[in-house]
Amino acid sequence: MVQSSVRGEGTRPHDQSATREGGSHSGGAKEEGGDAGGGRHGRSTRRRGKHGILRWSAATLAVLILGTAGAGYLYYQHLNSNIRKGERASGDSKAEKAKPNAAGQTPLNILLIGSDSRNSTENVKLGGSRDQVGSKPLGDVQMLIHLSADRKSAAVVSIPRDTRVDIPKCTDPETDEQYPATNNIINASLGRGGAGCTLATWQNLTGVYIDHWMTIDFAGVVKMADAIGGVEVCVEHKMWDRPLPGVPGGSNLRLDAGKQKITGKKALQWLRTRHAFYSDLGRAKAQHMYMNSMIRTLKDQNVFTDGGRLMGLAEAATKSLKVSEELGSVKDLYDLGMQLKTVPTKRITMTTIPTVVDPLDPNHLVPAGADAEKLWTMVRDDIAFDKGGDPTKKKAEEQVSKDPAAADDEIGVTVRNGTQSATLGPVGGRASTIAGLLTQKGFTRATADRSAAVAEDKTVVRFPSAELEGDAQAVAKSLGIPLSSVKKSTDVSGVTLVVGADWRTGTAYPKQSAPKAGELPKDADVVSGSDSGACMPVYKPYRL
Template sequence: MNRGNGPHRGAPGDNDPLGGMDDADVADMWVMNPDTGSFELRAPGGGAVDAPGTTRPRTSGAAGTSEGRRRPSAVEAASGRGTGSDRGADDVPAAASRRRGAGTAPAGRAGARNAAAGKDKAAPKSKVKKRLKWIAITVVGLIVVLAGTAYGYIKYLDSKISTTAKNAGSEGVPKAEEDAFGRRPLNIVLIGNDSRKGLGKKYGAAEHTEGLADVTILMHVSADRSNATLVSIPRDTMVQIPKCVVDGKTYPASNGPQSFNESLANGGPPCTVSTVDKMLGVQVDHYIMIDFTGVKKMTDAVDGVDMCISEPINDPVLPNQGGGTDLKLDAGDQNLSGETALKFLRARHAFGDGSDLARIKAQKAFLMALTRKLKNSASLTNVQGMFKIANIAVESLTVDKGLGGVDKLISLGNQLKKVPEKRMAFTTLPVEEYPPLPKVKVQPKQPEANNLMAMLRTDTAVTKDDKPAEQQPGTTPTPEAPKVDPATLKVDVRNGSGVNKRANEVAADLVGRKFVAVSAGNAKDGKTHPTSSITYPKGRLDAAKALAAATGLPDSALTESTSAAVTRFELLIGKDYPGTAPPNNAAPPTEPPKNIDMETADKNVCAPKKNR
């Protein structure tokens, strides 16, 4: 019989003679009263209940004698006799008869005692079974409710994440290759957007400004997740911004080198990612962008970041001069969160020579401290902590569609947790002054910039492991690129890109790398060419490969001259000329460039001092 789950359960006393238990077994409710020796109908755990169509007897006097018709005693019921009635044994409830056993029940008081004892033994077992059943139902129900609530909450968070396409069209840029075990490295672009939209003029610019890529970091995580390299790209680095197509709108490629941070204005993060794709030589897998408000909320969510401040900081706002964040900090260990953390990350004149490069050093120290906290704080690595951060993140971040879910962001975080702090390196793209605008702009320093990008592209660690390198099955050493003295190469540079003075810029770059640029001018046919190429003298293939490596062109761009009289190399700059893109065919360097500023996350690095 179904107990406790019937279609209706009345309330006690609500014309319900069974006290709300009309779906219970009536046989279990007919019990003997030990004081009177009479059988009574009782609700489980309740008092006596009147049978339908009967009146509860009234009592009077010390002896409690009945004024109305009483129920038969146990002896009378067992012997078939009744007091003041002709009720016999057949009038005893059928359930009691069933428990005694038809035709075999003991007579008299012994039968009554046996019946009562049997009931006393059976009742607890019935109650225990009922309680266990309801406990099980309650637990299962609670699990279902909690699971449904968690699922609903995750879907709610997912709905708040802002997403866009990953890139704006990175034609010709391959994806990162898998290693011998089928694993693939991760390349992620981290963008700090300086948009003041909705913030008034609190941070020194009109609130409608859509923002630039004020901070950009390329994070490379090795295929085996044993090491990671984070490369800061200075915002004033002059690079070639490619054509970007975002939401059906086309943003043309830049006419010559342009500040890297302006890539964000060409349709948003997808164009910044495509610009990095060209620089890196392989496609970026994901991007994550955060704005001013997000920085404040995220640092609050992790209860601040503990920073070493090497000297007192005072970065006053300078009226009508630009710059200044009003940051004031004492020397020593400081916990930075909210508005103070944002001021620290934005401050420029408070560190070093006041340049963007000096600020990047302070930002790296902050990110290293943040990494240590996220990896070592139990309150942030448990489920509750991760959801706390996720709740803030969804309101502050914009990500590519491949990361458009809380579960995906948490999965990414779990992968990053595998990287040891001592194998997580922070560095900056090697740069030098940009000759047309010295002291204002910089350009990638070659060959150091290309070499660093080549290490990331080929998944070569910039840090050393304590244990022997993992044996790769079926691998053979990569042959070294030909070593050629660039001073032995005489190069004619021809501009077929359609960009004014592009040949002069490339020729100057080659001279800076010890090549001999004999001349610079337009393409011989006066036309614009879609692809770049190198024509080399007969028998000079190795030298041509060295030139291709220096300019970021593949071997497929090389053509041997048919004339034996040709003694010079001709570099034709097409519309696809990569500028600083590393070559795809050159053997990767095994060591990071010398004299680059590199630290690992396990080091407690203080904020840089201001130059005096």
Template structure:
């Protein structure tokens, strides 16, 4: 529901209308065009703005609760997983899917075939006390060994070697993505959140845009993006273009794009904290309605009350207390369009999170970066 839509019954009035060293064996990247590019960190925002569910307004609760879609990942994966760590921390896998069906077809490009891939993946580690967080981005082009997994429909998928990380989601959906991340990291994922193209764009528009500062021009016709150096308020289309672009800045790699995404996440979190949506009940409802229609969760977050409680635990985390890194990788010597895990340094990252400790700076020094650092920041 948008701000221009007819007001739903019972909605308060609104006074304000406003790897392992394996090589890629000569594989080459296929042209991508406009598809397979999205974000996902909108799940963070989706959780943050659904707090309306705790107000006790019966109609709104039922309406928003009915919007949510959840997957019983714990049941599908069974007991063959890393052990839960009972130290007060939480690990959340956040995925941005590039479904090319329905309204996402225009945004993602390609045929309306109902297929989807995980375009962006971030592991969010919320430290004990829920005052700070570390975010680890996993490059989708990372060559990995994908474990055997069972999807949400009960179908088992065989293991595969030397495949791209994002093949896990396209093969077996959310459950296989979680299984792959846990196999890669040795860290148990406590929750799962997923957001698609169209929902991301709508949420940015309903937030009134997101302010970012660029230090150089970013121009990418494929992403419909043309920004001069300076401060901009990005609408949904521009924000989607920014987090999709590969060729607007840096070396055109997925690693450079990840840097832009991480900078945008910080700007987005700042915007959500500053927007004051609680002062406008109808604006809050519109945001919550879009968010709950957009997000897919694990069953543990599959109700408005659960999602609201989860969001309550995140709201004290400011951008200044968010550490953002990319899983340590190196370019594949046989194919610069692929990366392989830098095993020693990656182990440092995952061990730190498992022990609820800060990621040491040494873990990311000397790894592939993509050369887009410092291009975008919150004003």
């Protein structure tokens, strides 16, 4: 793997000391508004990610309001002309759309990306760093909204911006510039082919098919955040996020203990605060709390009854958004918003992907193996993140191929070693071991691929064309691998078994029980949409 060239600040804090939380390692001048220093989860060298949740909030608010503000056809067309569009996927990806449930319903997945583009005067004023004007944007905030097939629950998963992942080969749809596949932190994907490349990166990482993406920049975020009229937040102690000896920067947020409503500049400060909330992960939790509070506020206000206010919000939203091309009209966005709007707040669950420190660079993270995979399994299988989901729900029935399999001894199978993971090296000889096992089972044409090990979280059987699907399923059945792990792929020339990081030892494929509703990993940092009593703890040095 190639170590990332886009570095975050400092090192990951292992305790709550001011030195570890704030030691800056990135150099460069402090931005307007502070927050230039930082612990392990500080901003990257290019000083990005200040207004993450605002971008998230604005995008969500946008889909809730669009489509009802028009007084006539001309205004509707005007709003349509405001919306910028882009290619849904601009990178190599293998994810497949989920099959409908018994009622013919399918889940809906939307990727929300906060772009840090400085390519406007207004964005520069809000984001600082004038020297970055014209540079490729970073996707510092990335969240996946998963709407369940029955539209009764919603899950939100954030990936920290400096999580190292595989970014596929991408082509920028606006310039036709091609970018080779790389291993880098996830926020770099936006500058390597636009939002469509970020979408492809997520699909390959998670195995989740993503229907749409939406991006939003600084300027529209601030306008729309102000239009909400204030959001209630809470801190456990009176606080001031300010520079301290050895810990430069800070958002300058000052709050009394307890609940209070914030607007404008204070809202920006809340969403930027990192030091007083311990780290970037703490900041993400505070952002999730803000988002949930904002949703509750909008539901209470019922903004749809105020035509003038609604028109102003729609104007700001359409000017701020860029969306994947299949969402290119106000009606499309309105229809999407109506689906989001119907989910009760108690069935909205916000989480952050479980991560561990990157063994190649302590400034970065990597997904936390089994815990991260469990979370993605729940998204793929449409299992509710909250306990209000159906505890007896079963996975969709596996589809048996209509293509008859050849005789076992006539099926050619290549076995690859995919046991390497972000935190563990490959297990030597796994391809040979499993190829030998297949030979014993009658697949005498099975051979081990002797090339270098690859990284594959879950064992998978791939096939290139429909006439080989039955053969691939026969291989999977012989080893006890579920048919859901049999995938069509143009990356292989024949049936290919990749022994993943989930099968590092033994010759029996490990049985994996399906997670139940609400059975999230303990380190997913869960925040419920109905938790109006949530209150952020404050790191002791920043208490007053």
